[in-house]
Amino acid sequence: MNKEELLSKLKAIITPYVQNEEGLKNLNIHTDFIKDLEINSANLVDVVLDVEDEFDIEIDNESMEKMLTVEASIAIIESKLQEK
């Protein structure tokens, strides 16, 4: 899976939780889930669970800690996919 495919899958996952539509239009690698998209912090766990389901991977606590941006999420998904 290349980066664009990954980004588009991630975008589909986060979209239902986004409270700032402008941030979604400008979605890029540096987008911050809370600051730019105003995703409720309790919904970040849903993002993590959706990522686990979509990619059939397990996100441990240490990785979850970093999943606050698009960039960090993609890096984590890529590394977990490689471990498979």
Next chain:
Amino acid sequence: MIGNDIVDFQVATQQSNWQRRGWLQKIYTGVEQHYILTSENPETLIWKFWSMKEATYKAHQRRFGFSPRYNPKSFECTLKNKVNVDSEQYDLNVQVFKYYVHSIAFTSKVSYTTAVYKNEREIYTKIKEKIAEEFDISTVSIVKDKNRIPVICINKENTTIPVSLTHHGDYTAFVFQKSK
């Protein structure tokens, strides 16, 4: 150090499905899950613990200057309104009402001022007025540092006072530190 967090129960119920597989396990420790699942009202305890964790996260992050991280499970709540994290313990003042829960985390010997507002307009202007009144000065501003932690600036001096703001659904609250 201080931090606060508010949860609007009605909105939380709409936004989150706590019964989703894996949801509780990602956020709550084994001990917390036990308290929740044996509680008469699991949903209230879920959001009470959540607001305690968030309030403590804010105080702890401010105190040690961490960059943002998402580690709710590292903050363990007790039934006696304390939260343990990284071998530190915080005291919490928790108010559970019918429609919301408001938690304030603080380190010992700190005194603070707090208020909760419902559906208020121009809320941040009101909060700044309240702070200015408290310190008996004309105007204050609230600025955020690189970790997006807000502080109160008085008359553009470098004196900074910790302030924590929280908003969810119909409710907004703040707490600011009066003395160490």
